Amino acid sequence: MAGRQAVKAYLDLVSQACRAILIFLKDNKIPHTVENIAIRKGEQKTPEFTKLNPMQKLPVLVDNGFVLTESDAILKYLATAYNVPDHWYPKLPEKRARVDEYTAWNHANTRTHISSVFLHEVLLPRMGQQTNPEELEKALADLVAH
Ligand SMILES: N[C@@H](CCC(=O)N[C@@H](CS)C(=O)NCC(=O)O)C(=O)O
Known part of the structure; x- marks a missing residue:
């Protein structure tokens, strides 16, 4: 610009x-x-x-x-x-509200759970730490549910 x-x-x-x-x-x-x-x-x-x-x-x-x-x-x-x-990010209020609705949901749900999956599946093993399979399973189940 x-x-x-x-x-x-x-x-x-x-x-x-x-x-x-x-x-x-x-x-x-x-x-x-x-x-x-x-x-x-x-x-x-x-x-x-x-x-x-x-x-x-x-x-x-x-x-x-x-x-x-x-x-x-x-x-x-x-x-x-x-x-x-x-x-x-549509200007029409109803369409914009749908985006806001999803981003609010994502922030408190999908994103939280996927971060947990990423932590247990990728980050901890890369840092040489053991992943707890039960915690990973729970994180995956939470992700699917949300
Ligand atoms: N709600 C914030 C999340 C900010 C956040 O937690 N950032 C993490 C990376 S995803 C961070 O900077 N972590 C470093 C720390 O907690 O020390 C956003 O969406 O920007």
Whole structure:
């Protein structure tokens, strides 16, 4: 967009929330730069990053000095502030409400359960820790139920 600096996204692609931001930026060709913050190294807890997000969480977006956290808010901000195709976040109130309905559900349900599956199936084994098969089974059952 003319006269507008590229947005800056602070991300760690191990995070689903961060991947969603990057996919959205790329898919919509929104000019951006990425600052990689490694959660495994605790880089989200540095004093510098804490100034940006006192909650010490990723993702964070900075757009012309405007700092925004929470992936859901970031995606909806980008869809509103940039000229993205209407299907992403429709202007018609009823259609928009359907998107909000799903993202609210996703945040408290699907995302929570899939994070748990990812933890038990991928992250713990990669970190050399044993997965508890019962916990994995429960996480998978919760995911299917929600
Ligand atoms: N509700 C937040 C979740 C933020 C969050 O929990 N981010 C995780 C990565 S998915 C994080 O930064 N974890 C690092 C930590 O807790 O120290 C969003 O959707 O942006």
